[in-house]
Amino acid sequence: MKKAQKIILQVLAALAVIILIISISLHKKETSYTQEELLMDTYIKITAYGTDQKVLEEAVTKAFLSIKELEKITNRYYAPGTDEYQNSDICQLNEKAGLEEVKVSADTYEIIKKALYFGELSQGSFNIAIGPVMDLWGFGGNNKKVPEDGLLEEALKLTNLKDIALNEEQKSVFLTKPGMKLDLGGVAKGYGAAKAAEILKTEGIEKALIDAGGNIVVIGEKEPGQSWKIAIQDPSDLKKYFGILKLTDQAAVTSGDYQRYFESEGIRYHHIIDPATGKPGNKGSSVTVVAEDSAIADILSTTLFVLGKEKAVELAAKLNMDGSFGNIEFVFIEKDGSYYVSQGLESKFTLEGNR
Ligand code: ADP
Ligand code: MG
Numbered sequence: 001m002k003k004a005q006k007i008i009l010q011v012l013a014a015l016a017v018i019i020l021i022i023s024i025s026l027h028k029k030e031t032s033y034t035q036e037e038l039l040m041d042t043y044i045k046i047t048a049y050g051t052d053q054k055v056l057e058e059a060v061t062k063a064f065l066s067i068k069e070l071e072k073i074t075n076r077y078y079a080p081g082t083d084e085y086q087n088s089d090i091c092q093l094n095e096k097a098g099l100e101e102v103k104v105s106a107d108t109y110e111i112i113k114k115a116l117y118f119g120e121l122s123q124g125s126f127n128i129a130i131g132p133v134m135d136l137w138g139f140g141g142n143n144k145k146v147p148e149d150g151l152l153e154e155a156l157k158l159t160n161l162k163d164i165a166l167n168e169e170q171k172s173v174f175l176t177k178p179g180m181k182l183d184l185g186g187v188a189k190g191y192g193a194a195k196a197a198e199i200l201k202t203e204g205i206e207k208a209l210i211d212a213g214g215n216i217v218v219i220g221e222k223e224p225g226q227s228w229k230i231a232i233q234d235p236s237d238l239k240k241y242f243g244i245l246k247l248t249d250q251a252a253v254t255s256g257d258y259q260r261y262f263e264s265e266g267i268r269y270h271h272i273i274d275p276a277t278g279k280p281g282n283k284g285s286s287v288t289v290v291a292e293d294s295a296i297a298d299i300l301s302t303t304l305f306v307l308g309k310e311k312a313v314e315l316a317a318k319l320n321m322d323g324s325f326g327n328i329e330f331v332f333i334e335k336d337g338s339y340y341v342s343q344g345l346e347s348k349f350t351l352e353g354n355r
Helices: 003-026 053-074 083-087 089-095 106-121 131-137 149-156 188-202 294-307 309-322
Strands: 031-039 042-050 164-167 172-175 207-212 215-219 228-234 237-247 250-256 261-264 267-270 286-291 329-333 339-341 349-351
Touching: 031 053, 042 053, 042 188, 053 083, 053 089, 053 106, 053 188, 083 089, 089 172, 106 164, 106 172, 106 188, 106 294, 106 309, 131 149, 188 207, 188 215, 188 250, 188 294, 215 228, 215 294, 228 250, 228 286, 237 250, 237 286, 237 329, 250 294, 286 294, 294 309, 294 329, 309 329
Parallel strands: none
Antiparallel strands: 031 042, 042 207, 164 172, 207 215, 215 250, 228 237, 237 349, 250 286, 261 267, 286 329, 329 339
């Protein structure tokens, strides 16, 4: 080799090394930031991934702030006479039931509107006016007990969704009968998780995992070309997973008979009420709904649980035909452990262990 050629080769090699060093230093390492807080009566955990710690921290903090704000306006359990009670839309609405309409915040109005839409669609299986019935059972407090049938019958008279009047222009809501009580427990967490996800995205986050007490939202992919793996609990053995769902840019929300319950005389009573009877729904063990919007997934997980599998299939088909809420898919686990996976999830669901 001539000397000149040798020099050219050496220069090229040196250049290659320099380019490699520059590209490595430009490609910053991925890092993550996690925050966990007890909010909305559950643990909420958000992990955001990216290259800049400060950006991640700020985004996650903002997301939590919005969930905190949401809790303040939707919580119905603040003590009368406190500032919190005064500032909570739901405390105010419930206090003014039968008396006057209440102007509410944009978020509260939006939640109520969405909830009523699905309430109507499910012929009342999703019912945010379930408050008086929840209170008889003592869910939300420390004194849980099985109520007498007569009392349940009376309380059920206060759960008619037609007795909720919305005023779109004023963004006000009127519970027209005294004693009515809204309870957003079946939708607030999902709505909060959806809002948190929106905020993270606005802040430039492209990869994150939100877990709001079983209301999961994943942003982006876990790794390039690789979905997030989300476990579905086994209702009959909470130490085990029933199955795994692979998700990308989606929400998954589970409603189950094992999440919140008490036992009386050997019988287990859980917190998802069938508004047709005023008693815990008994048509299944758990439902996991996968949708784009976690508020919708939250509403539907409760709704499909109450409806039971057959009607759940019908409702999901109807929604998917219409398409307004994107694709709605679900896994329904029956009380005997048998299960149903909707078509769109078949390739995303793996049964766990030795079933
Ligand atoms: P979790 O709160 O455990 O995530 P869900 O999303 O299914 O479970 O919500 C259950 C909560 O929703 C109850 O604690 C109660 O506040 C409320 N709720 C109970 N039954 C109904 C119903 N039929 N429709 C709407 N909300 C309900
Ligand atoms: Mg729900």
